[in-house]
Amino acid sequence: MQDSASNVASQEWLDAVRWDANGLVPAIAQDATTGDVLMMAWMNKEALQLSAQEGHAVYWSRSRAQLWRKGESSGHQQVIREIRLDCDADVVLLKVEQKGGIACHTGRRSCFYRRLESGSWTVTDPVLKNPALIYGNGGGHGHE
Numbered sequence: 738m739q740d741s742a743s744n745v746a747s748q749e750w751l752d753a754v755r756w757d758a759n760g761l762v763p764a765i766a767q768d769a770t771t772g773d774v775l776m777m778a779w780m781n782k783e784a785l786q787l788s789a790q791e792g793h794a795v796y797w798s799r800s801r802a803q804l805w806r807k808g809e810s811s812g813h814q815q816v817i818r819e820i821r822l823d824c825d826a827d828v829v830l831l832k833v834e835q836k837g838g839i840a841c842h843t844g845r846r847s848c849f850y851r852r853l854e855s856g857s858w859t860v861t862d863p864v865l866k867n868p869a870l871i872y873g874n875g876g877g878h879g880h881e
Contacts, residue, residue: 751782751785751786753822753826754782754785754822754826754827754829755825755826755827756781756782757827760781760782761779761780761781761797761799762779762780762781762785762827762828762829763777763778763779763780763827763828763829764777764778764779764780764785764794764796764828764829764831765777765828765829765830765831766778766794766807766815766831766833766835766840767830767831767833768832768833768834768835769818769819769832769833769834770834773846773847774847774849775815775833775835775841775846775847775848776840776841776847776848776849777848778796778797778807779796779797779798779799780795780796780797780829781797781804783795783797783804784796784797784804785820785829787804788817788820788831789817789820792816792817793806793807793808793814793815793816793817794806794807794808794814794817794831794833795807808836808837810872811837811839811842811871811872812836812837812871813835813836813837813838813839813840813871814836815831815833815834815835815836815840816833816834816836817831817832817833818832818833818834819831819832820832838865839865839866839871842868842871842872843864843868844864844865844866844867844870844871845863845864845865846865847862850862
């Protein structure tokens with residue numbers, strides 16, 4: 738992370754984000770080295786602030802209505818190299834180092850493993866590790 742702790746402690750940068758009606762912003766995780774898009778999740782203000790402070794991705798789970806630290810159950814943390822905000826200030830981009838090479842709860846490198854071909858979704862990327870082996874419970878549930 739390039740921000741100093743004092744810059745991150747200020748609320749001004751958080752207030753510049755255009756949060757939706759639920760207080761959320763979409764966050765895209767991108768491999769900092771290859772540029773591959775790994776996943777998309779949601780962040781609330783606390784998740785974004787914690788991500789910047791801790792240097793690891795923290796997201797907001799809409800289904801569980803709680804914060805979740807990427808990799809807390811899988812070990813596949815995302816170390817943040819850079820945080821960017823788009824031109825409309827309503828999408829966050831995290832450039833990350835993906836620990837373990839797996840971002841998706843399905844055991845794949847990326848959540849974007851299906852491609853539209855001839856009117857149907859074709860799986861293009863292999864499972865790198867069985868989710869049951871990652872989570873020990875028969876698979877993850879919506880990221881983590």
